[in-house]
Amino acid sequence: MGGAVRRGEAAAVDAGLIDVRFRDPLGCSRQVPWLEAAQDVVFEESPAVRPFPVRPGRRVAPGWWWSSTAGRLVAYGSGVMRTQLMLLDRDPAVVALACRPVELVWPEESRFVGHAPQLMARLQDGSGLLLDCAGRSGPSARLAARARVVAAAATAAGWSYRLAGPPDPVLVANVRWLAGYRHPRYAAGPWMPALLEVFASPRSAVEAVCELGDPIAVWPAVFHALWSGVLRVRLDEPLHERAVVSVARQEAEAA
Known part of the structure; x- marks a missing residue:
């Protein structure tokens, strides 16, 4: 399922400067400090922070996965997301699942950068897991760079992050x-x-x-x-x- 991004690879971004964007249950967009929200907000109940696009020619379009963990339908945006969602749904450490419920935002040079991990799982210990799916050729340089920041932000909040390659x-x-x-x-x-x-x-x-x-x-x-x-x-x-x-x-x- 891929491995966690190592702490030593994390980019030098102060986690205190990172915000999180999400939509509340009423669909209203909110942006708050990540370290505070990670402890208090039930992100798994939030809808996707932005919709999944339908791209002509793709074999798998966005759809819904009925989660035995959550007891409800969970949206996914691609075939690789569906596969990882399926594997997480069977993981006994996972108690709730959501697709792209958050986007982390941080300053980088003279601009702000945002990244929305593809999957989020709530774990039995109350912490969370953020996950991105890398293709067969591996993550792009852009995804790899952002993954290092997200991994550092997750660690600072007591969460974990995984950049998952194609599973067996x-x-x-x-x-x-x-x-x-x-x-x-x-x-x-x-x-x-x-x-x-x-x-x-x-x-x-x-x-x-x-x-x-x-x-x-x-x-x-x-x-x-x-x-x-x-x-x-x-x-x-x-x-x-x-x-x-x-x-x-x-x-x-x-x-």
């Missing part, structure tokens, strides 16, 4: 499949204890599914449990019916 295609394909079962309607419900029992020891997914009952009814529950982290499987290898699945909690305790 096998991981993306596997998570995309599981995402099709992310809605709570696919949860195992009353027979969750049986699901946990049958996977108490690592075993082939298809064997356990056939043991539980009608595969048509069981597979969706297994996929939902894999999406939500109740069950665990290797996602860096192609997902198939004989993949070895186990209870995630048990593996964590054994480690």
Whole structure:
């Protein structure tokens, strides 16, 4: 998913001079000091600071992703944003998501520069994550320079920043499949204890599914449990019916 920008690379911009622009729930634009707002404003409830353009010829246009984390639709502006949004939606450390809800503004020489990170996630510890998506050829010089400033601003506020490159295609394909079962309607419900029992020891997914009952009814529950982290499987290898699945909690305790 890419790595965080290192502190040593951060540009020499005083975080106290950085402002943040955002739109309040009523859609009104506001600009306030970043370090103050980062502690008090619920940015994940703000709409995008500016709309996502539709560019003719692009394979993926702006759209909406139903987030199982937020329980609502979250807008995205491109295919790479959708992929990173999907991966964040499955991250257990993430409790809320938004696309481009803030723009950081800072003085640079004789002008002001603004940058709106593409994604924002609220984490379990109350801090935030700002994320930009770099293309296959890597970030442009302009994005790299602005990323260093945003990384320094995030660190100063107790947040983090990530400039994410293209993720592993096998991981993306596997998570995309599981995402099709992310809605709570696919949860195992009353027979969750049986699901946990049958996977108490690592075993082939298809064997356990056939043991539980009608595969048509069981597979969706297994996929939902894999999406939500109740069950665990290797996602860096192609997902198939004989993949070895186990209870995630048990593996964590054994480690």
